[in-house]
Amino acid sequence: MKPFQRFKKTSMLSAMAALALTATACGGAGGAGGKTGTPAGKQNEPVTLKLYMANTSDMAIMPEVNRKFEEQNPGIKIDLQTAPVDQFETVIKTKLASGDAPDIFTIYAGTKKDSFVKAGYLMDLSDQPWVSRLTDGAKEVSSKDGKVYGLPNRQNVIGVIYNKKIFNNLGIAVPTNWDEFLAACQKIKDAGITPLGLGMKDQFVTQLVPYAMAPSAIYRNQPDFDKNMYAGKITFTGSPWEQMMKDYLELNEKGYFNKDPLGTSNDLVMQTMASEKIAMTVTLHGRIAALRTANANLELGMFPLPYVKAGEKIWVSSMPAIYGGIYAKTKHPAEAKKYFEFLASPEIAQTILKATNSFSVYKDVTAELDPALKDITEGLKVGSYAFLDSVWPNTVQPIMFQQIQNVFAGKKIAEMLTAMDKAFKDGAAQQ
């Protein structure tokens, strides 16, 4: 063997090792990093608040709001960085774990924020003046064990966005129970239009229909359903989920959804809806604005998914969203709280609601809503329940996404519920 050959062999081996190693390097990103000490701050230097936010629907207006804040508070600069929603959580966890924490960052309402609270990364904001103005629902999803950790700024609703022109042309009234809803779907289908858009290729879409069903099917009659789940008294198996999934699947079997929902993306559904080839879609109210941008002539409305028998009350799926929380060890706690106070002031709160076209989270602020939301606003007054994953352990939702796709691909509903029960148990033990 020539020396060159030997060199080739070792370099080959080390190249292979390097390639193999990169697989593991993605695993652990540094542990609890060291905290930097407080530098001796000079007087009169502007304080910069670092914001690291997920790029949610409220971010479009924020630069403008932040500029207003800076004008009114010359001593404070806002440095806003945003990240795509699906990458945000990965990055923020890494930042926090490695000691490179921003002063303010996005947290998600409900149980999703709890692990951050438990790890001691969030400041207790219970003593802030705006807390007393929050609606009960908004306060609840921002709290853990009776303490408030985040500033809510808007409320989202899931319901049926529909094309009014198609409904009028076919003489269909807004359905008020499930039979009427199915009849409406049939009528639309007979007219050669797709009744319901469903873009399940994007996994989050899988949950929208069951989320819209659950408040009427479960929580209206069993407000303690989730509590009993945690207590291990009940399971998804044997609950109204069985019928909900059957009815969900039936919509597909009857051909009320677009063809091939599993391979269709949510964007495509929105485009098709904008070009008036789809009559309805079950989704977040925030999509109305996007649909209008795509086609200004759309006549849209939104009603609660009537998953009830005739004469029963329809409950709506609705959820306050949190703007962010303050890093527990921030060097500028006073400035960060001042910024939150500013955002909670009625005038600014109104600006944000208007920009995001969403419902208010303050008792003393009423949102000026898009007229399309009139029906669903009335529906909200009847009764509502939070988005389900905000109460569940965080292990359940990703499993549910996969399992709903499985059910649409032909697997059994019973299997799905068993898997969700297991995920719930594992997650509850982990919390």
Add this chain to the structure above:
Amino acid sequence: MRKYWVDGTFILPAFVVFTVFLVIPVLSSFYYSLTDWNGLNPETHFVGLSNYFKLLTDQDVWNAIKNTFLIAICLTVGKNVLGLTLALGLQGTGRIHRILRVWYLIPVMLSALAIGYIWAYMYSPSDGVINTLLGMLHLDGLARDWLGQSDLAIYSIIFVSIWHFVGFTMIIYVAGLQSVPSEVYEAAYIDGAGRWSMFKNVTFPLIAPSFTVNMIVNMIVGIKIFDTIFVMTNGGPGTSTENLSILLYRQAFSFDRMGYASAIAVVMFMTILILSIVQITLLRKREVEY
């Protein structure tokens, strides 16, 4: 002795970077795989090998292992067969050969994410290019929901991944072919070797080093593939395209089980290491010297 110092100084910067950004994280992964770290909480508990025992009984892990190997084998075979075929066809020095070689290399230069998005659009069932073309050719019967059918989605991804990287495999074979001295072919020709026996007895044994590289690199890439799947199906529908990389990511960032995810990473690392060593040993044996 002085020579070693000179060599060492040249290697040092790379060595430091490699240590800080690769070796240390890797070693910490081994440690984290023995803990219940959730990726967030500074406090962790040492749990010994319990993550590894959990792996053995986890249905999702077995499903991911099945998918990982299916993808790795299909990619390795597909890229080598296609890459070698292309290389044999395009080894000449004519202009058309040169243009085509670059042509097949273009996808390699694009990012896997971009390619994943583009192909996901093309695969789209109702308005995708592929089904639209099939419709134009009156082959509607062949139109499928390419990424929405659990039994088909994994092959749709494999196809894209082969398409993406076959140029790289081809170029390595072209390099191998060009290093074979023409005298050898002339000798074989004089001995009356036909095309097939020329390939079997002369070309293929002599490009063995390229074959070794292509087999091993494609296998490692195939086991680790993440971005293409992440963009195209994110492991779905259900878990039908979930391989170990995707499962690892989900365990780490959706379920907050960084310790468990690290254990999966360690298992992947060991698998790749063992397979690489086996392949190198076997493939090196058949490389001939000339």
